[in-house]
Each structure stands twice: as structure tokens, then as C-alpha cells.
Amino acid sequence: MNSRMRIAAPWIAIVVIAIVAALLRYMVVEPQYMQHACEEGVAPWWCSARLAVVQGFLTYGYGYAAVAAAVLALVWRHPFSAALATALGLVALQLYCFEAGALALLIGALRLIRIQYDERTAEAAR
Template sequence: MKPSLLRLSLPWLLLAAVGLLAVVLRYGVIEPSDMTHLCDGAATHPAWCQWRQAAVMGFLSYGYGWAALAAALLALAWKHPFTAWLAAAAGLFALQMYCYEGGAFAVLVGCLRLLRLQAGASPGDEDGQGDSEVQTQP
């Protein structure tokens, strides 16, 4: 039975959504100087400033890079589509949050593992006989 197009494309669409959310977090909340001044030491800073500070501490301590590397190792050890997707998503997030080395490795491992698992789940033969039998005539 062939997987549907939605089932094959859903992980990639979710990866695009994770990447978009990471971009919004970086360029909408972390990078702008007015957000920094709003959260700097003022006694009346908004409640979300604690979340922003935690996000900043995550990339200053390279926490996102380590998390992405751990997800990549999990994807290599456990051949499951979710772990491959998790590695790619953690890598995309780490790339946007200044953890380039670990993020790039995790994106590469996650995407390649996800492609491999999807290729194994979707047989490409039209006759339904599998790849083990080769037909001499069309």
C-alpha cells in the first residue's frame, strides 16, 4: 500500500513551520533593539521578558546546539520517522538561534534519515512485484 501524498509531505510542511517560527522568534523577539531595551532591568518589564531571556540564555550556552546534536544521535540510533523529523526540526531551530555547527549537522542527519525512511516506505514499482524481480520487457 502506497503512502498518501499528504502523509509524505506533512513532515516537510511541519519542518517549514518550525523554521518559520524560529525566524519569527529570532527577528521579531530576540534581535530588535527596542525589545532588548524593553526588557533591560526595568522593574515594570512585561511578563514575556523572562521567556525572551531564557531563549537568549539557550543560545549563549549553546544549549540549542547540544539539543540538536542529541536529536541527531537519536535519529541515527533509532530509525523512526519521528526521530528523523525531530533532529531536522531541532537543527533548524538551532541554526536560527546562532548554534550553526550542531544545527547544520542535525538538519543534515534528520533530513537524510527522513528521506531514507520515506523512500523505504514508498515502493516505486508500478507492477507491485517489488524491487527484487527485474522484468526484461516493458
């Protein structure tokens, strides 16, 4: 994989995950008709998955996962851990865990930028 693609790949994955989280929020969680469909006696098959997503932000699970990923990014200096923290931060922000999501997004993005900068500098020095 060339240098530019190796730098762009985590950011592309982060953007895709952010889009999926936004679609999940605005097309599955928030619409009233989705909520009403799940309240009726005979709920559609997808209501249990929707309920799991809702329980995730009611229990602040996405926020806890984002903070755990941010700590991992600080401890394990690897592009994967930084991209994971950034992506989970965006998911937490989209799914109502604002404080933890913002912290994880900031730590993960800054860590990923720093790791990529250091790798690029090391390649240029060779």
C-alpha cells in the same frame, strides 16, 4: 492518511517550525527595542520568556538538543526522530548554534528522505 500526505506531513511541520524559529529570532531576540524594554526597572511579562530563549543559545542548549536528536535519528530509524532532528537543526541554526544545527539538519533530512524512500519502495513492491 494517503501516501502523499504521509510523506508531506513531516516536511510541512518542519517548515512551520522553521518559520516560528525565524520569527522568534527576528521579532523577539534581535530587536533593540525588545532588549531595552526588558532592561528597564519594570519589565513586561514576556521578558522572562525572552531571557529563557536568549539563555538557550548562550549556553548552546539548542545545539546540544539538535545533536542529541540527530543521534536519536541515527539510532531509532523512525520518521519522527528524523523529523525532530531536522526541525531542531533548523531551530539551532536560527538561534545561533550554527555547527550543531547544520549537522543535525543534514543528518535528520537525509535520514527522513531515506526512511520515506524505503517506505515508498516497500509500498510499490506490494
